[in-house]
Amino acid sequence: MKNNILLALGALLVCFSLFGQYFDTDFLKPGLPDTTSYVIDAPADTGLLEKAKIVTETIQKSEDSTTRSDCLRLSALYADMAILLELDKDDLVIKDTASIREANSLSGKMLRLNIKDKYPGLAEDAKDLLSEALGDEDVTLDDDLRAKAVDAFRALSWAFYEGSR
Numbered sequence: 001m002k003n004n005i006l007l008a009l010g011a012l013l014v015c016f017s018l019f020g021q022y023f024d025t026d027f028l029k030p031g032l033p034d035t036t037s038y039v040i041d042a043p044a045d046t047g048l049l050e051k052a053k054i055v056t057e058t059i060q061k062s063e064d065s066t067t068r069s070d071c072l073r074l075s076a077l078y079a080d081m082a083i084l085l086e087l088d089k090d091d092l093v094i095k096d097t098a099s100i101r102e103a104n105s106l107s108g109k110m111l112r113l114n115i116k117d118k119y120p121g122l123a124e125d126a127k128d129l130l131s132e133a134l135g136d137e138d139v140t141l142d143d144d145l146r147a148k149a150v151d152a153f154r155a156l157s158w159a160f161y162e163g164s165r
Contacts, residue, residue, distance in 0.1 A: 038072070039082070039157035040158065048133060053159070059163030072160070082150045095141060096139060096141060097138050100141075105123070
């Protein structure tokens with residue numbers, strides 16, 4: 001009996017080593033974020049909408065199998081960043097546009113997506129969208145500029161949500 005169990009386990013290990021690449025291992029990966037944190041409405045500002053569409057087109061050019069999950073995770077992240085900027089008025093963690101740009105450049109690293117060369121031109125397109133809303137100068141955020149930054153991150157969230165479809 002003991003030998004039969006060991007023989008069965010050995011056979012399973014041999015089968016898994018030979019055919020393991022054909023098994024679905026998605027259960028080992030973290031799940032997709034909750035859909036309530038995505039921005040599914042297009043930006044109202046036409047300039048942001050055009051830049052967001054460019055981001056979506058860049059994403060959709062990729063033929064990678066993880067594009068959908070990457071996009072949904074980034075969409076949720078940018079929606080959360082918009083909320084952080086909205087709620088940030090009292091604590092002021094993000095005080096200027098330089099901090100916003102730094103947060104944007106670190107967003108893929110925060111999720112450990114490893115997307116550096118996966119989507120050519122995506123980083124530049126996202127920076128262009130932020131520049132459309134915030135300009136290119138490093139300035140302290142006032143209420144108006146903070147609202148524009150929130151709109152920019154919501155536009156990025158929408159762009160990634162659209163790119164996942």
